[in-house]
Amino acid sequence: MTAGLLLGAADRLPAASLAAAAQPMAGMLPLSPGLVLLAMPEVPGLARPAEAVLHGPAGALRPPLSWQGLTVGEERLHLLLARAQPGLAPGADLTLLGPDRGHHAVGLRETADAVALLGTAEPGPLLALLRFIAGKALGIFRAGEDPALAAACGRLAAAAARAAARPAEPAARCGPEALLWSLPPGLPAGPHLLLGPRRLRRVALAGETAILPETGASEAWLVPPQGEALVLLPAVRARLPGLVQLARGRDARARALHAAAQAELLRRAPAEPAMGRLLRDQQLLAPPARIRQHAAPGEPFGAGLDLAVPDHAGGLFLRGWLRDPLGLIASLTLCSPYGEQRLPQAALLRFPRPDLVKEYAGAPHGGADARAGFALHLPEGAPHPAAQWRLRLGLTTGEQVTLTAPPGLLHPQAAREAILSAIAPAHATPVLMAEAIAPPVGRLHALVMAGRGAPEVIRMGLPVRDPAAAVIVPLYRNLRFLRTQLGAFARDPGLREVELIYVLDSPEQRDEVEHLLRGLHRLHDLPLTLVIQPRNYGYGAACHAGAAEARAPVLLLLNSDVVPAARGWLKPMLTALRRQPKLAAVGPKLLFEDGSLQHAGLYFLQMPGEAEWFNDHYFKGHPRHFPAAQVARRVPGITGAAFCVRAEAWRAVGGISTDYVIGDYEDSDLCLRLRADGGEIGYVPTAELFHFERQSIRDHGGYAKSLAATYNRGLHHRRWAPDIAALMARHAGAGGR
Incomplete structure (x- = not known):
């Protein structure tokens, strides 16, 4: 024909x-x-x-x-x-x-x-026709997802291949939607057409193994860019091993296939998120290697790699220690399944390890240096996710010793807290914070915040028709003052016209808190809203979740450990906002449990020998009725324990920042952003409340004994130092600090 x-x-x-x-x-x-x-x-x-x-x-x-x-x-x-x-x-x-x-x-x-x-029926013309149809379908026609077209191309491939088709062999399952194939030899590297039963794709091959999309119990075809040798991907009906099973295999072929799969994942991970996730996931499921330190006191040197934690953005945080009184350690090499990199000892940031000094005090070859600990952040040290890292010590004799870190491929939130807890706050120098701690923590915290899920919202009772304010109370574990606080609200007629919104930032307490609030709602007949965060995201995120449910023109952020000293405390703050349009936010007088002043406005100071600005409160520790604290005035800032802000001003600056870890300095950050937007901050002494200070944050394991406060202060300083200096120059005459 x-x-x-x-x-x-x-x-x-x-x-x-x-x-x-x-x-x-x-x-x-x-x-x-x-x-x-x-x-x-x-x-x-x-x-x-x-x-x-x-x-x-x-x-x-x-x-x-x-x-x-x-x-x-x-x-x-x-x-x-x-x-x-x-x-x-x-x-x-x-x-x-x-x-x-x-x-x-x-x-x-x-x-x-x-x-x-x-x-x-000659293969050459049929293949040329097939390449033309499939190539244009994936190009200007955008018809790669057309199942009828995919079926037509499959029939054309079968007609073109006839007896000359070369079959590939399925080797392993790579997640729910991909398979590892062993391909016939001699295929050219580069783009090929993949003709599946329901869709067409282009795939790039680089060797005799390839990870290709799952095609189900149907055959598929690989069409090389030239030549007449098509590759048949037969229907897969048998059960295949996973990548982790290949890694555990004893035979050489299984290990070779696993190594080829790793190379394929590494090649494609930078451009294909699904391959990056697969690379991570099979690392997570791989059996962990035994943690190894060189720590015997009788040895002439010692070392350990305590933490090797990827920052989920291509970087790696390391913490370890070295004891080398005789100078035997000549080189350090960081190793992962994907390669090696030398670490100059001079690049290690050293910090004290009193525990090692004590442990090796009687070592026969010499004890540990006072600064035996080291930390380091390698911004591009972990381009691919490795579950465990090793540190190889090269000795002056030519021998080598290898240390193995614990598994460090953690959830971003756990990784953030591990880094913040890696060094005692007393040993964290500004250089160590700036170069080793802040960069990975910033990356991880941004990832945690970006992954926030939607909260659950439970409403109790009919909402107030036209609320004058919304009182937003974040809850984290500490429920000791909840009954007292809500009881005080119920006895105050002014609180009958506000929205009461509680935000639970410790979702493991969900049932307990809902049961408690439902009982208090029935007891006091107060409408309540309970917002339940899916994870603990910190104070700023909790305030945002509560503000999203508020309808009122004024928002009052209130700590769960703040209790009114008397009725009528909210009205003076609302009146100040109404009468002074320039005010964006106001704060009340806060009292310690003994009645002394805890807060009469917030200001900034620099401690002797410190470059960073700290937050402090005017007249802290003075008597309750100290004359200067009885005067309403403009102040540099107010505390987030009781922060009354116009909703319009809140929205204009994007609300409270979620860049700070757990809680600290986001209140003064909000004050400074409100000021930068043209607003002022006021102090209203006729509004009095007791503040049983820091009751919730001390229960937070990821904050109380970590570098979170130091990190937050450094972030705050880098962001606002010039503005703070100018602001405090204008408030230099304020006394009572």
Whole structure:
């Protein structure tokens, strides 16, 4: 059969008869409900049909249109791929308007399949047709997800391959949607077409193993960019091992396949998030190596790698120790499954380890240096997720000793807290904080905040119709004052006109808190809203979650350990905001349990020998009725323990910052942002409340004994130091500090 037989199975004419016919005929093959393929012979008087304008019975054919020339035997065909549209139907005529304005009519006849369309079953023309269809479908036609087209391409591949297809062998399952294949040798590296049963894709091959999308219990085809050797991916019905099972395999072939899979994952992970996740996940499931230190007191040197924690953004935090009184350690090399990197000892940031000094005080070859600990952040040290890291010590004798860290591929929140707890606050120098602690903590904290889930909201009672304010109370574990606080609200007529919103930041207490609040709601007949965070995200995130549920024009952020000293405490703050439009926020007088002053406005100071600004409160420790604390005035800031802010001003600056870990300095940060937006901050002494200070935060294991406060202070200082200096210069005359 020749290329000239384009009239379909019912009306086959010799090539000479076709050439003599008054009207050329084009074969037509529907590929799917959305795409159709035409094959035209040479049209007399029209050397290049691709330069013609096509018209059908319904008018000009709509783009996209794609042409491809193809030689079959001794004849030349012109292939046209187009979207199905009115006029492209068997029996219709196409009119080709050539560059010379000449009109050329071509009739359309449907053909049964690609072999009938081309008039040949030779692999070469069929493969050229297949590459043309699939390539254009994945390009200008964006039809890779068309299942009918994918099925048509699969039939065409089967016809082109015939007995010459080379089968691949499935080797392992790579997650729920991909398989590892062992491919026939000799395939070229680079892009191939993958013809699945329901979709078309391009995949880049780099060797004789490949991770390819799952195609289910159906065969699929790999089409190389050139040549006639297609690769058959047979239907997979047998149970396959996973990557971790390959890693545990004892035979050499399983280990080789696992190594090839790791290389494939490493190659593709930077551009394909799914491969990066698979790389991480199989690392997490791999059996951990035994933790190894070199710590015997009788040895002439010692070392340990206590932490090797990726920061989930390509960096790595290290903490360890070295005891080398005789200078035996000549080199340090950090090792992972993906490579090695040298660590100059001079790059290690050293800090005291009194425990090691004590432990090795009687060591026969010498004890530990006072600064035996080291920490380091390598910003690009972990481009790929490794579950465990090793540190190889090269000795002056040529021997080597390898240390193994505990598994460090942690959830971002756990990794953040591990780094913040890695060094005692007393030993954290500014350099160590700036270079080793702050960079990975900042990366991890941003990831934690970006991954916040939606909270659960429970409403109790009918909401207040037009609330004057919304009181937002974050709760974290400490419930000791909840009954007292809510009872004081219930006895205050002014609190009957506000929204009461409690935000639970310790979701493990959900049932206990809901039960308690429902009982208090029934007891006091106060409408309440309970917002339950999916994880502990800290004070700032809890305030945002509460503010999102508020309708009132004023927001009052109130700690759970703050209790009113008397009724009527809220009205003076609302009055100050109403009468002084310049005020964006106001704060009350806060008292210690013994009645002395805890807060009469917030200001900033620098401690002797310290570069960073600290937060402090005016008149702290003075008597309750200290005269200077009885005066309403503008102040540099107010505490977040009781922070009354206009909702409009809150929204204008984006609310309270969630960049601070757990809680600290976000209240003064909000004051400074309100000021930068043109607002002022006021102190209202006639609003009095007791503050049983820091009752919740001391229960937080990730904060109380960690570097979180130091980190937050450093972040606050870097962000606001010039503004604070100018602000405190204007408030230099304020006394009573």
